[in-house]
Amino acid sequence: xxxxxxxxxxxxxxxxxxxxxxxxxxxxxxxxxxxxxxxxxxxxxxxxxxxxxxxxxxxxxxxxxxxxxxxxxxxxxxxxxxxxxxxxxxxxxxxxxxxxxxxxxxxxxxxxxxxxxxxxxxxxxxxxxxxxxxxxxxxxxxxxxxxxxxxxxxxxxxxxxxxxxxxxxxxxxxxxxxxxxxxxxxxxxxxxxxxxxxxxxxxxxxxxxxxxxxxxxxxxxxxxxxxxxxxxxxxxxxxxxxxxxxxxxxxxxxxxxxxxxxxxxxxxxxxxxxxxxxxxxxxxxxxxxxxxxxxxxxxxxxxxxxxxxxxxxxxxxxx
Amino acid sequence: xxxxxxxxxxxxxxxxxxxxxxxxxxxxxxxxxxxxxxxxxxxxxxxxxxxxxxxxxxxxxxxxxxxxxxxxxxxxxxxxxxxxxxxxxxxxxxxxxxxxxxxxxxxxxxxxxxxxxxxxxxxxxxxxxxxxxxxxxxxxxxxxxxxxxxxxxxxxxxxxxxxxxxxxxxxxxxxxxxxxxxxxxxxxxxxxxxxxxxxxxxxxxxxxxxxxxxxxxxxxxxxxxxxxxxxxxxxxxxxxxxxxxxxxxxxxxxxxxxxxxxxxxxxxxxxxxxxxxxxxxxxxxxxxxxxxxxxxxxxxxxxxxxxxxxxxxxxxxxxxxxxxxxxxxxxxxxxxxxxxxxxxxxxxxxxxxxxxxxxxxxxxxxxxxxxxxxxxxxxxxxxxxxxxxxxxx
Numbered sequence: 088x089x090x091x092x093x094x095x096x097x098x099x100x101x102x103x104x105x106x107x108x109x110x111x112x113x114x115x116x117x118x119x120x121x122x123x124x125x126x127x128x129x130x131x132x133x134x135x136x137x138x139x140x141x142x143x144x145x146x147x148x149x150x151x152x153x154x155x156x157x158x159x160x161x162x163x164x165x166x167x168x169x170x171x172x173x174x175x176x177x178x179x180x181x182x183x184x185x186x187x188x189x190x191x192x193x194x195x196x197x198x199x200x201x202x203x204x205x206x207x208x209x210x211x212x213x214x215x216x217x218x219x220x221x222x223x224x225x226x227x228x229x230x231x232x233x234x235x236x237x238x239x240x241x242x243x244x245x246x247x248x249x250x251x252x253x254x255x256x257x258x259x260x261x262x263x264x265x266x267x268x269x270x271x272x273x274x275x276x277x278x279x280x281x282x283x284x285x286x287x288x289x290x291x292x293x294x295x296x297x298x299x300x301x302x303x304x305x306x307x308x309x310x311x312x313x314x315x316x317x318x319x320x321x322x323x324x325x326x327x328x329x330x331x332x333x334x335x336x337x338x339x340x341x342x343x344x345x346x347x348x349x350x351x352x353x354x355x356x357x358x359x360x361x362x363x364x365x366x367x368x369x370x371x372x373x374x375x376x377x378x379x380x381x382x383x384x385x386x387x388x389x390x391x392x393x394x395x396x397x398x399x400x401x402x403x404x405x406x
Numbered sequence: 407x408x409x410x411x412x413x414x415x416x417x418x419x420x421x422x423x424x425x426x427x428x429x430x431x432x433x434x435x436x437x438x439x440x441x442x443x444x445x446x447x448x449x450x451x452x453x454x455x456x457x458x459x460x461x462x463x464x465x466x467x468x469x470x471x472x473x474x475x476x477x478x479x480x481x482x483x484x485x486x487x488x489x490x491x492x493x494x495x496x497x498x499x500x501x502x503x504x505x506x507x508x509x510x511x512x513x514x515x516x517x518x519x520x521x522x523x524x525x526x527x528x529x530x531x532x533x534x535x536x537x538x539x540x541x542x543x544x545x546x547x548x549x550x551x552x553x554x555x556x557x558x559x560x561x562x563x564x565x566x567x568x569x570x571x572x573x574x575x576x577x578x579x580x581x582x583x584x585x586x587x588x589x590x591x592x593x594x595x596x597x598x599x600x601x602x603x604x605x606x607x608x609x610x611x612x613x614x615x616x617x618x619x620x621x622x623x624x625x626x627x628x629x630x631x632x633x634x635x636x637x638x639x640x641x642x643x644x645x646x647x648x649x650x651x652x653x654x655x656x657x658x659x660x661x662x663x664x665x666x667x668x669x670x671x672x673x674x675x676x677x678x679x680x681x682x683x684x685x686x687x688x689x690x691x692x693x694x695x696x697x698x699x700x701x702x703x704x705x706x707x708x709x710x711x712x713x714x715x716x717x718x719x720x721x722x723x724x725x726x727x728x729x730x731x732x733x734x735x736x737x738x739x740x741x742x743x744x745x746x747x748x749x750x751x752x753x754x755x756x757x758x759x760x761x762x763x764x765x766x767x768x769x770x771x772x773x774x775x776x777x778x779x780x781x782x783x784x785x786x787x788x789x790x791x792x793x794x795x796x797x798x799x
Contacts, residue, residue: 100450100451101449101450101451101452102449102450102451102452102681102683102685102686103451106685131689133685136684136685136688237450239450253541254541254542254643285781286781286783287781288451315745315748317741318737318741319737319738319741323737323738327738327742332738334738334739334742335736335739336727336731336739336742336743337727337730337731338727339719339727343717343719346716346717347717347719347742347743347746348742349716350715350716350717350742350745350746350749351738351741351742351745351746353779354742354745354749356779356780357779360780360781380748382748382749382751382752382755383751383755384683384684384755384759385684
């Protein structure tokens with residue numbers, strides 16, 4: 088089966104679990120014999136924390152997990168300064184000039200004073216990893232998963248090369264920017280938006296989709312994270328939420344049954360609200376994926392459990 | 407039913423969620439007239455905007471004249487405060503209780519607008535026009551992220567000057583962007599200085615004078631490299647921009663330094679906002695440590711969305727009871743017990759996270775705000791959050 092996408096970009100509002108989902112997606116894509124690169128760009132060492140490994144530093148691409156299916160996930164924490172040095176070296180054989188630029192304060196200028204250039208360097212490095220070739224393989228990695236900046240910033244982040252193309256009319260920077268935008272807009276690239284079934288994350292998901300539309304970058308799926316499924320119907324939930332049900336759990340006192348009922352009223356009310364938000368997301372017309380809430384917290388075992396849910400629901404190209 | 411009553415009707419946190427760490431007393435902070443600036447920082451999705459707005463509202467209803475500044479691009483505060491579109495102008499929030507003599511204004515940072523205002527205010531009309539028309543400036547002021555933190559500091563400085571000069575406000579509450587870059591303002595004066603004094607910009611200029619002239623061979627090489635990489639046209643834009651902007655940089659640096667001094671004074675205080683999840687608390691630890699390192703005044707931590715239960719029934723027991731309920735007429739009971747078991751497991755996970763944080767940083771005071779059954783979208787709900795924030799239980 089020919090992979091449909093090689094570049095998966097995962098975004099979501101803060102607190103929606105986008106790093107966890109990005110990690111799980113990388114594992115899900117790493118089926119038998121496949122190599123998948125998981126990248127982060129926000130300097131949080133989120134990958135190291137998620138997989139409980141020592142921090143990823145420099146340009147190191149370390150294997151962070153072997154998946155139960157027999158694939159491998161590699162991790163990379165991209166740093167803008169390193170990316171610039173590497174860029175100068177690869178494209179211009181200017182590693183010495185890079186060091187000189189550093190001494191002159193140019194790198195500090197490039198990555199701090201005009202922070203948009205940071206995004207240029209970060210996306211440029213991911214682009215390099217996606218396009219990298221090695222001997223006997225069409226690509227160094229079968230897929231690259233990017234744990235991208237949050238939804239509030241995602242369109243600006245991904246579209247930074249279009250802004251660069253607007254600034255630089257000619258020259259190598261312009262060519263690079265055009266190539267990156269071409270790949271981002273191609274069928275090889277897809278964006279996944281992670282959300283909770285809460286009002287603000289859903290609103291931000293809607294806003295991000297609207298902001299991404301003019302960039303012509305494709306959105307693959309909306310991933311509803313931390314969902315609590317229920318076997319109950321609307322009527323039962325509504326009655327419970329209204330506090331009009333009397334619970335009779337044997338072995339519990341009347342008082343305890345009442346406490347359970349009022350706790351359940353809040354839970355049922357929340358579930359009803361979640362169902363409304365699910366409707367809002369359904370209206371977007373994009374494929375939806377649901378990931379169950381893990382009440383015991385996230386560890387490597389639960390990453391694989393989430394990966395399995397993704398595999399079941401996303402018809403991943405690697406299947 | 408008053409808001410207080412509604413709050414009391416909600417279940418109290420279980421004993422395991424209460425800690426031996428000092429209590430963060432929000433009322434003491436807003437009651438202290440010497441507190442003039444409160445900055446809320448923390449990672450995304452932890453309820454920073456809600457917390458800032460709730461504190462601002464509570465302070466206003468306690469008699470402070472408050473302005474709340476949000477620099478978060480999502481228009482959430484506007485939703486919470488019901489003032490429609492927020493822009494660079496502070497607008498009064500009408501539906502508050504002013505019997506104590508306070509007031510509440512809200513505003514959202516317009517990054518480009520603030521930058522434009524600075525340019526117009528601090529340069530001649532000709533130069534201002536040249537800067538505003540420059541392509542590099544257009545990208546810097548709108549399309550490039552990160553300019554936000556500098557502009558937030560500019561705006562905070564402006565609000566503070568206005569508050570001092572006209573007595574419009576006596577408390578400024580600041581919400582910050584949802585990233586570590588929220589603390590970039592700590593480095594702003596240094597970055598602006600290095601830009602101003604930095605040889606990089608001189609590289610772009612003809613070295614008419616100074617020691618660089620002696621390095622002109624090296625200079626030409628560097629200049630050629632930069633041109634080769636960036637393209638001649640972008641360099642020209644940058645050069646024009648820098649020439650027009652040079653005089654302004656000094657002012658930026660001066661004001662950034664002044665704002666930083668203000669933030670480290672006893673008139674300011676930082677609140678670090680988190681939720682009881684591993685990720686959020688790890689980010690909170692970063693904020694606490696970074697602020698401590700820079701000797702900035704931290705009041706403590708607000709931990710939002712702490713789950714609670716009034717029913718002392720263990721998850722194991724709840725699930726065992728649910729399993730015994732085989733009759734199909736007990737579907738509601740089974741689901742209620744299953745949900746309770748989930749909730750109790752979540753409470754255990756959260757308490758463990760909070761305890762770990764507290765044991766690593768025992769001197770950082772905390773206030774826990776319990777998870778609310780619904781979203782905070784109106785002033786009444788914000789008021790309830792304020793009560794929970796200030797409540798020791």
